[in-house]
Amino acid sequence: MTVEPMGVMPVIKDLVVDQTLFWDKVRQVSPWLQPEGEEPEAEYLAPNSDMTHLAGVMSCIMCGACVSDCTVLEMDENFIGPAALAKAYRFAADPRDAEDSSRLAELSEYGGIWDCTRCYECVEVCPKDVAPMDRIMALRDRAMEHGYDKTYGPRHTDAFEESVAHSGWLDELRLPIKTFGIFNFPALMSMAPVGLRAFLRGKLPPIFHRPVPGVKKVRQLVKSVKDQQQEE
Ligand code: SF4
Ligand code: SF4
Structure with missing residues (x-):
């Protein structure tokens, strides 16, 4: 111990x-x-x-x-x-x-x-x-x-799903842009050190994001999950 x-x-x-x-x-x-x-006279x-x-x-x-x-x-x-x-x-x-x-x-x-x-x-x-x-x-x-579905959290989730449904994997370069919005410079700039570190270590994601082989199967999977969610 x-x-x-x-x-x-x-x-x-x-x-x-x-x-x-x-x-x-x-x-x-x-x-x-x-x-x-007003505060009630007795307990709530x-x-x-x-x-x-x-x-x-x-x-x-x-x-x-x-x-x-x-x-x-x-x-x-x-x-x-x-x-x-x-x-x-x-x-x-x-x-x-x-x-x-x-x-x-x-x-x-x-x-x-x-x-x-x-x-x-x-x-x-x-x-x-x-x-x-x-x-x-x-x-x-x-x-x-309560309607707080356009904040960066839900947007990040949507962008994540959209990317995987489209190409079969995560487009890490565009994820922050879709999460924070292209004109949200302070938020995007806060990601700059992460991008720099990735660049220095040779881990920067590709600029041209191409679908993975077998992406059709991923799309089918995403579609069947969505269909199932609609039925529930
Ligand atoms: S939720 Fe409360 S009880 Fe549980 S680990 Fe955290 S502080 Fe402790
Ligand atoms: S990151 Fe992990 S430990 Fe922290 S709140 Fe979320 S689930 Fe709990």
């Missing part, structure tokens, strides 16, 4: 880490109820049926294990992270909260729900079965239902 300090957060001494990053991210999602109108009541499915996420003990092992946070401090996003779900899905739409708008931005790579680490390490990744996927669905 290996005993070591938590990941992502800076070590102060031995096993003690500075948890500022963890708590800053939790605070970032406004983890409190924001109901509409919600039907049991609406609250039962929140029991799982409410059992989070803020241990930080999911944050410690998140593979995206390890590389990108801007990501809100699994614990804070699970907490965000807890309030966005609460029937008493009136700010669900604005919460979802904020979470759809860079660093939010679309930055998770679905690696499953947070689900595996969580001692309370909160399943943060599943909450993040549920937040994505909710964001789309």
